[in-house]
Amino acid sequence: MQLKLVSVVSLVLLHFLSVGHGVGGDSQFIYNGFHGAQLDLDGMAVIESDGKLALTNVTSQLKGSAFHPAPLRFTDAATNGTAARSFSATFVFAIVTDYVTVGGNGLAFFVAPNKNLSAASPSQFLGLFNKQNNGNGTNHVFAVELDTILNPEFGDINSNHVGVDVNGLASVAAEPAGYYSDDDAGDFKNLTLISGDAMQLWVDYDGRSTVVSVTLAPLGMSRPIKPLISVVIDLSPVLSDTAYAGLSSSTGPFQTRHYVLGWSLALDGAAPPLDYANLPMPPRVGDDKGRSKGRDVILPVVAPILALAVAAGVFLLVWRRFRYAEVREDWELEFGPHRLAYKDLFRATSGFDSKHLLGVGGFGRVYKGVLPKSKTEVAVKVVVSHDNAKQGMKQFVAEVVSIGRVRHRNIVHLLGYCRRKGELLLVYEYMPNGSLDNWLCDQHAPPLSWPQRLRAIRGVASGLLYLHEDWEQVVVHRDIKASNVLLDGEMNARLGDFGLSKMYDRGSDPQTTHVVGTMGYLAPELASTRRVTPATDVFAFGSFVLEVACGRRPIEHGAADDNRLILADWVLERWHAGDVGATADPRLCGVYDAEEAAAVLRLGLVCSHPAPAARPSMRQVVQYLDGDEPIPEPAPTYRSFTMLAMMQNADGFDSYAASYLLSSPTSVGVSSVVSDR
Numbered sequence: 001m002q003l004k005l006v007s008v009v010s011l012v013l014l015h016f017l018s019v020g021h022g023v024g025g026d027s028q029f030i031y032n033g034f035h036g037a038q039l040d041l042d043g044m045a046v047i048e049s050d051g052k053l054a055l056t057n058v059t060s061q062l063k064g065s066a067f068h069p070a071p072l073r074f075t076d077a078a079t080n081g082t083a084a085r086s087f088s089a090t091f092v093f094a095i096v097t098d099y100v101t102v103g104g105n106g107l108a109f110f111v112a113p114n115k116n117l118s119a120a121s122p123s124q125f126l127g128l129f130n131k132q133n134n135g136n137g138t139n140h141v142f143a144v145e146l147d148t149i150l151n152p153e154f155g156d157i158n159s160n161h162v163g164v165d166v167n168g169l170a171s172v173a174a175e176p177a178g179y180y181s182d183d184d185a186g187d188f189k190n191l192t193l194i195s196g197d198a199m200q201l202w203v204d205y206d207g208r209s210t211v212v213s214v215t216l217a218p219l220g221m222s223r224p225i226k227p228l229i230s231v232v233i234d235l236s237p238v239l240s241d242t243a244y245a246g247l248s249s250s251t252g253p254f255q256t257r258h259y260v261l262g263w264s265l266a267l268d269g270a271a272p273p274l275d276y277a278n279l280p281m282p283p284r285v286g287d288d289k290g291r292s293k294g295r296d297v298i299l300p301v302v303a304p305i306l307a308l309a310v311a312a313g314v315f316l317l318v319w320r321r322f323r324y325a326e327v328r329e330d331w332e333l334e335f336g337p338h339r340l341a342y343k344d345l346f347r348a349t350s351g352f353d354s355k356h357l358l359g360v361g362g363f364g365r366v367y368k369g370v371l372p373k374s375k376t377e378v379a380v381k382v383v384v385s386h387d388n389a390k391q392g393m394k395q396f397v398a399e400v401v402s403i404g405r406v407r408h409r410n411i412v413h414l415l416g417y418c419r420r421k422g423e424l425l426l427v428y429e430y431m432p433n434g435s436l437d438n439w440l441c442d443q444h445a446p447p448l449s450w451p452q453r454l455r456a457i458r459g460v461a462s463g464l465l466y467l468h469e470d471w472e473q474v475v476v477h478r479d480i481k482a483s484n485v486l487l488d489g490e491m492n493a494r495l496g497d498f499g500l501s502k503m504y505d506r507g508s509d510p511q512t513t514h515v516v517g518t519m520g521y522l523a524p525e526l527a528s529t530r531r532v533t534p535a536t537d538v539f540a541f542g543s544f545v546l547e548v549a550c551g552r553r554p555i556e557h558g559a560a561d562d563n564r565l566i567l568a569d570w571v572l573e574r575w576h577a578g579d580v581g582a583t584a585d586p587r588l589c590g591v592y593d594a595e596e597a598a599a600v601l602r603l604g605l606v607c608s609h610p611a612p613a614a615r616p617s618m619r620q621v622v623q624y625l626d627g628d629e630p631i632p633e634p635a636p637t638y639r640s641f642t643m644l645a646m647m648q649n650a651d652g653f654d655s656y657a658a659s660y661l662l663s664s665p666t667s668v669g670v671s672s673v674v675s676d677r
């Protein structure tokens, strides 16, 4: 540390204003820029000449981290080291990505017992944990993550969130990135982490109330009063006695740079305020190396206009090339007509503008667009692909395109696809009435009438029958549920979402086969066999039928864990009690044909029989629905809570799948599988 000969008062001041040095003894530090800072850097992390800390460069699948070198005492001596002290940290960061819609993987502030992160993995592990130690209490790591990729295995809420992590990446609490404005309305304002804009994060822990609060804001704004996250977590068992504060980041398949411009921390007090005027300039988006010298403008006076114009021209050409760059390989020639130009999709969606965002699903964002040539309305699904291995991708594209040839009035047609580095874009027909679950759950939408519901059930049954028995290959959909049923302009139900599970399986560790699907729709035998069959689809269809008739989720969660409502159990119970009519959706206000409703509920129960052999085939289901055959009695002894226990205890089930079961019935994937007939 360079000391200057000044009075004691200004020495203290200097401690707070000093640029580039961690200052403040053993209970606080501040870096207003990192010029000359003695951080312990690892991986890709470097301090750039203007004082920015670049945790990652554009190399993919690597990590970078930085530690404040000195250990800090995080526990309170007064309690003999049993209680964690209050602390407060803040830092300014900027995430710059070369892609329009994706970045990755994010960055985290953390406190760890040592400075050795050599065993941690990049990508979704943020350079903090690895597959073996993720979630293990012996890690003693507390972190706040700025996560820009949706990792279903950690239960991530979206691909742009802030999460509080204890010992692992399944966040204890998480919120979409943004802040609450200080005015009376207190509106929530979204922020996009990968926008390249500099933002500031504050992390505070109050040792007395054991509350962790996290606040995010654009740089230059004063700290919002209401934190984004405020959660009670006692960090006493988490933090080790002496620990190190660090910043960590990692990249996945996408070229993303994570920068930190300033950082401070204090124990038992507020983090020393950063001196914004002395922070390095945030990187400019699109700037080649993130070099921007904004303030020390000593630019040469002569900048020949001609050279500039030529440079601009070249830049435009290059930019065009890169902006619309696609990955195209010889083997794709056979899929020729299905291949769409990225440029067209980019234009169709106004550059993947958030105004065009229809929704975010398990695999990525879905945008509405209008194809420039044909003026067709389309839905473009941007799938973040984990796997660029040629063989895997080839097989996958072949499957998607092959299934995409399916033409049926109750199936959403795939119009084509496009491939970019790390991205697969699937283009579907646009369904103006959105997904069925929105109609069932959204209290604002007009409720669906009984005839509309019956029509949707019939439509899905007929689409599924086509996949199972009438197309050239047996196709198991694997993820039948209300949110995968879309409604076209005439309110016809159409099955969506094909073919993605294969890639999902491949993208994760090849050693483990995840059970992909959605809790509440997963047939119990999947726990032991893991084999999807038409009968597992029939099970899911049964849950779907009950969901549509009752207007309730297959598994509903009350406040307490044991307060779970399993729809099939409940309907069966009411069935045996003789008042199955009481289970029909109250939003129907009693306006439905009671006999029809009873038949449909019965059908739902028969299809969700726990034994696969006892379920009807889709052909039988269609016959039942057409009234050509009587629906059998639901099995009298069947109690699906036994089924639930089976699912939870079976070794075959992924622990994460089980945790979905216990938390919320979220989609963990989308799918279909083709087997030879």
Ligand SMILES: Nc1ncnc2c1ncn2[C@@H]1O[C@H](COP(=O)(O)OP(=O)(O)O)[C@@H](O)[C@H]1O
Pocket (backbone or CB within 6 Å): 358, 359, 360, 361, 362, 363, 364, 365, 366, 379, 381, 412, 428, 429, 430, 431, 432, 434, 435, 483, 484, 486, 496, 497, 667, 669, 670
């Ligand atoms: N073809 C489409 N037309 C209109 N909206 C669609 C289409 N496909 C998907 N969406 C919308 O995008 C959202 C996300 O879709 P999706 O990724 O399929 O969800 P999930 O992965 O949860 O099944 C859906 O809720 C739906 O509203």
Ligand SMILES: *[C@@H]1O[C@H](CO)[C@@H](O)[C@H](O)[C@H]1NC(C)=O
Pocket (backbone or CB within 6 Å): 043, 044, 045, 057, 058, 059
């Ligand atoms: C990124 O960092 C890695 C690791 O330090 C290094 O090998 C690589 O050359 C860097 N890449 C660029 C483009 O600077």
Ligand SMILES: *[C@@H]1O[C@H](CO)[C@@H](O)[C@H](O)[C@H]1NC(C)=O
Pocket (backbone or CB within 6 Å): 078, 079, 080
């Ligand atoms: C701390 O330890 C000392 C000696 O073991 C003991 O006398 C004291 O009561 C302890 N204090 C607390 C707060 O546990």
Ligand SMILES: *[C@@H]1O[C@H](CO)[C@@H](O)[C@H](O)[C@H]1NC(C)=O
Pocket (backbone or CB within 6 Å): 116, 117, 118, 119
């Ligand atoms: C860091 O951890 C790795 C594996 O966990 C170990 O092999 C290595 O020796 C450690 N390095 C130091 C300096 O302790």
Ligand SMILES: *[C@@H]1O[C@H](CO)[C@@H](O)[C@H](O)[C@H]1NC(C)=O
Pocket (backbone or CB within 6 Å): 132, 136, 137, 138
């Ligand atoms: C947690 O880590 C410790 C030490 O590395 C190890 O002994 C233990 O088996 C791990 N626990 C689990 C559940 O993996």
Ligand SMILES: *[C@@H]1O[C@H](CO)[C@@H](O)[C@H](O)[C@H]1NC(C)=O
Pocket (backbone or CB within 6 Å): 176, 188, 189, 190
């Ligand atoms: C913020 O984002 C969420 C989802 O990411 C969206 O539902 C909401 O409408 C957005 N709000 C604003 C004001 O843009």
